[in-house]
Amino acid sequence: MSTRADELRSSLQQVRERIEKACQAAGRSPDEVTLVAITKTFPVSDVRALAALGIRDVGENREQELRAKAPDCPELTWHFVGQLQSKKARSVARNASIVHSVDRSSLVVALSKAAVAEEKTLRCLLQVSLASYGSSEAATGAERGGVAPDAVPDLAAEVASADGLELGGVMAVAPLGSDSDEAFAGLQEVASRLRSEHPGADWISAGMTGDLEAAIRRGATHVRLGRALLGTRPPLG
Template identity: 50%
Template sequence: MTDRRDEIAANLAVVEKRIADACAAAGRARQEVTLIVVTKTYPADDVRILSGLGVRAVAENRDQDAAPKAAACSDLPLAWHFVGQLQTNKVRSVVGYADVVQSVDRSRLVTALSREAERAGREVGCLLQVALDAGAGGRGERGGVAPEGVEELGDLVAGSPGLRLDGLMTVAPLAGAYEGRQQAAFERLMDLSTDLRRAHPAATMVSAGMSADLEQAVAAGATHVRVGTAVLGVRPRLG
């Protein structure tokens, strides 16, 4: 365990320096950017190590893995973010532990989240996942609402009991106009965030950037970056 803690601590220090350097280059204060460590495929023991090292936000993308892990770590001072595509039949479970769902992309999901949040007596933060590779009215390859649908979906979340509209999330597209242009994609997300905040001033969160492109996300103005492998290393994919 000590070896693993040392490994994670060393990786975390490197990522923290990357974020700090990116903030300095962009003329931003380090505290403007929150690191969310993506713990998918990693065990609860790693989550405990992260918490001991000062990490306060973790993310998961599969409920069947996240639910038992969150339960095993329920004593830790952590905010749990759900970042994967979410099916409505998993909403009740996810609402049980997730403080923020970053992958809200359709009205049916909003309705289900609101119903379960009310039933559980919880307020769940929501980010609209924006698909910058989606055509008008469509969804992206990895989920997400098209930019043209952000305003309507944002209004729906804001008006739904048990939900709180926190902002926007995106994943840099692998195809389309933004392929290989991560910073341009993140700048487009910032423009959409500016538009959203005109109607919903509290929706200030912008989640963008991962291990390979966190610098471009910070340069564009992201408030949160989601980093997994750069902190925890590479593990085999779950079946």
């Protein structure tokens, strides 16, 4: 009978094979792509098991889960990937090193204040809305959050000049019902323009279980995978 560790080992092997094949097809090295394990609703025991299998980057999209799990595994690099209320910026700054979902000026101010208070530097990615890319259905459908592409330069300048923050690049989620390849091509263009002004902001966080191949084809440096690694999520507590 397989154990949870066996299940995770098998899933991780399959995920790594997908990443390798996607990189090969795109003419890229797998070393260019970081796997961020999204452990939303899963227990910290799964985080430890993944760490034992070589995972070093873990992400949460709820502040309360990040706060509960990160102190148990301080050797890992913790990413916050969800929508963030400014009032919870201090907790996220305390427990994470990277925030993928910076989408407004007020959050930049809150994260800067929190990072300074925690005496650390937070790497920040701008979450970009891709609603204008892909199918017309996506453009009028469910919004996945983020700043409009034409507002990226101004927000990037705010992050770059803020104390305690480092501008890392961009993040996006393909709109529901969209052509993910077209959506991520749009993100790739936004990322390229950002790098022309901020050469160090070279991360593209894109791609989840269903669309990691398209994301890697369009330059993703970080893919965020939950279901492919951990299986069907248990209900939120």
